[in-house]
Amino acid sequence: MESLGESPLHRFHPVSLERARSMRHVAAPAEGILWQHLRAHRLDGLKFRRQVTVGRYIADFLCHEMKLIVELDGPSHDERAEHDEKRTEFLERQGYRVIRFLNEDVHDDVVAVLRTILRECGRTAD
Numbered sequence: 001m002e003s004l005g006e007s008p009l010h011r012f013h014p015v016s017l018e019r020a021r022s023m024r025h026v027a028a029p030a031e032g033i034l035w036q037h038l039r040a041h042r043l044d045g046l047k048f049r050r051q052v053t054v055g056r057y058i059a060d061f062l063c064h065e066m067k068l069i070v071e072l073d074g075p076s077h078d079e080r081a082e083h084d085e086k087r088t089e090f091l092e093r094q095g096y097r098v099i100r101f102l103n104e105d106v107h108d109d110v111v112a113v114l115r116t117i118l119r120e121c122g123r124t125a126d
Contacts, residue, residue, distance in 0.1 A: 030072050030103035031060060037114055038070075044118060054094060057087050062096075066121045071100045 031050075038048040038061055052062040054069070061070040069091055073084070088098045099120055101113050 028072065028074060028103060030074070030106040033110055034061065034070075034072065034106050034113065037110065038117075043114060044121070046121060054091060054096070057090065059091070059096075063121065067096050068117070068120055069096045069098045070117060071098060072103055072106060073100055074103045 035050055037043055038046075039050070041047055046063050047065060048061050048063045048070075050061055052059045054062070059069040060072050062068070063070075071084075084100075091098050097120065099116065101116075105113050
Protein backbone atom coordinates (compact mmCIF):
# COMPACT_ATOMS: atom_id res chain seq x y z
CA MET A 1 0.00 0.00 0.00
CA GLU A 2 1.21 3.49 -0.86
CA SER A 3 1.94 5.83 2.01
CA LEU A 4 0.52 9.34 1.96
CA GLY A 5 2.54 11.64 -0.24
CA GLU A 6 4.25 8.80 -2.11
CA SER A 7 3.46 8.42 -5.76
CA PRO A 8 4.35 5.60 -8.14
CA LEU A 9 6.49 8.12 -10.02
CA HIS A 10 8.84 8.38 -7.06
CA ARG A 11 9.33 4.64 -6.52
CA PHE A 12 12.58 3.51 -8.03
CA HIS A 13 14.61 0.54 -8.84
CA PRO A 14 17.15 0.14 -5.99
CA VAL A 15 20.03 0.52 -8.45
CA SER A 16 18.74 3.93 -9.63
CA LEU A 17 18.27 5.08 -6.06
CA GLU A 18 21.77 3.98 -5.10
CA ARG A 19 23.22 5.69 -8.18
CA ALA A 20 21.44 8.95 -7.26
CA ARG A 21 22.81 8.72 -3.72
CA SER A 22 26.34 8.18 -4.95
CA MET A 23 26.04 11.07 -7.43
CA ARG A 24 25.21 13.40 -4.53
CA HIS A 25 28.61 12.65 -3.03
CA VAL A 26 30.63 12.95 -6.25
CA ALA A 27 29.30 16.09 -7.89
CA ALA A 28 30.90 17.76 -10.89
CA PRO A 29 32.51 21.08 -9.91
CA ALA A 30 29.77 23.12 -11.62
CA GLU A 31 27.08 21.15 -9.77
CA GLY A 32 28.81 21.85 -6.47
CA ILE A 33 28.95 25.58 -7.21
CA LEU A 34 25.28 25.76 -8.20
CA TRP A 35 24.23 23.61 -5.24
CA GLN A 36 25.82 26.10 -2.84
CA HIS A 37 23.37 28.71 -4.17
CA LEU A 38 20.30 26.45 -4.30
CA ARG A 39 20.61 24.43 -1.08
CA ALA A 40 18.87 25.28 2.17
CA HIS A 41 16.26 27.54 0.52
CA ARG A 42 19.01 30.06 -0.39
CA LEU A 43 17.47 31.06 -3.71
CA ASP A 44 14.44 33.17 -2.81
CA GLY A 45 13.27 30.59 -0.26
CA LEU A 46 12.77 27.87 -2.89
CA LYS A 47 13.44 24.28 -1.86
CA PHE A 48 15.64 22.46 -4.32
CA ARG A 49 16.74 18.86 -4.02
CA ARG A 50 19.81 17.45 -5.73
CA GLN A 51 20.15 14.23 -7.73
CA VAL A 52 16.50 13.25 -7.45
CA THR A 53 15.06 10.24 -9.19
CA VAL A 54 12.01 10.87 -11.37
CA GLY A 55 10.87 7.65 -12.93
CA ARG A 56 13.98 5.97 -14.25
CA TYR A 57 15.87 9.25 -14.62
CA ILE A 58 17.93 11.30 -12.18
CA ALA A 59 17.38 15.06 -12.20
CA ASP A 60 20.34 17.25 -11.25
CA PHE A 61 18.23 19.75 -9.29
CA LEU A 62 14.48 19.66 -8.70
CA CYS A 63 12.13 22.21 -7.17
CA HIS A 64 8.88 20.31 -6.64
CA GLU A 65 6.92 23.41 -5.63
CA MET A 66 7.68 25.08 -8.96
CA LYS A 67 7.69 21.81 -10.95
CA LEU A 68 11.10 22.83 -12.27
CA ILE A 69 14.13 20.70 -13.07
CA VAL A 70 17.51 22.31 -13.62
CA GLU A 71 20.03 20.26 -15.59
CA LEU A 72 23.74 20.96 -16.00
CA ASP A 73 25.35 19.55 -19.12
CA GLY A 74 29.01 18.79 -19.48
CA PRO A 75 30.96 17.65 -22.53
CA SER A 76 29.49 14.12 -22.39
CA HIS A 77 26.07 15.50 -23.28
CA ASP A 78 27.27 16.39 -26.78
CA GLU A 79 27.07 12.72 -27.76
CA ARG A 80 23.83 12.17 -25.85
CA ALA A 81 21.54 14.72 -27.48
CA GLU A 82 18.93 12.12 -28.50
CA HIS A 83 18.94 10.54 -25.03
CA ASP A 84 18.61 13.98 -23.38
CA GLU A 85 15.71 14.86 -25.68
CA LYS A 86 13.81 11.68 -24.74
CA ARG A 87 14.59 12.27 -21.09
CA THR A 88 13.30 15.85 -21.26
CA GLU A 89 10.12 14.68 -23.01
CA PHE A 90 9.51 12.13 -20.25
CA LEU A 91 10.08 14.70 -17.49
CA GLU A 92 7.77 17.19 -19.19
CA ARG A 93 5.06 14.52 -19.46
CA GLN A 94 5.36 14.21 -15.67
CA GLY A 95 4.51 17.92 -15.40
CA TYR A 96 8.02 19.34 -14.95
CA ARG A 97 9.65 22.12 -16.91
CA VAL A 98 13.28 21.39 -17.68
CA ILE A 99 15.90 24.08 -18.16
CA ARG A 100 19.46 23.29 -19.14
CA PHE A 101 22.73 25.06 -18.65
CA LEU A 102 26.23 24.18 -19.66
CA ASN A 103 28.73 23.62 -16.87
CA GLU A 104 30.64 26.55 -18.40
CA ASP A 105 27.62 28.82 -17.78
CA VAL A 106 27.90 28.17 -14.05
CA HIS A 107 31.66 28.70 -14.05
CA ASP A 108 31.47 31.86 -16.18
CA ASP A 109 28.44 33.60 -14.64
CA VAL A 110 26.55 31.78 -11.90
CA VAL A 111 24.55 34.94 -11.16
CA ALA A 112 23.07 34.88 -14.68
CA VAL A 113 22.18 31.20 -14.19
CA LEU A 114 20.46 32.00 -10.90
CA ARG A 115 18.55 34.90 -12.49
CA THR A 116 17.31 32.58 -15.23
CA ILE A 117 16.16 30.03 -12.67
CA LEU A 118 14.31 32.74 -10.73
CA ARG A 119 12.69 33.99 -13.95
CA GLU A 120 11.47 30.46 -14.69
CA CYS A 121 10.05 30.17 -11.18
CA GLY A 122 8.37 33.55 -11.50
CA ARG A 123 6.50 32.42 -14.60
CA THR A 124 5.22 29.41 -12.71
CA ALA A 125 3.98 31.53 -9.83
CA ASP A 126 1.79 33.71 -12.11
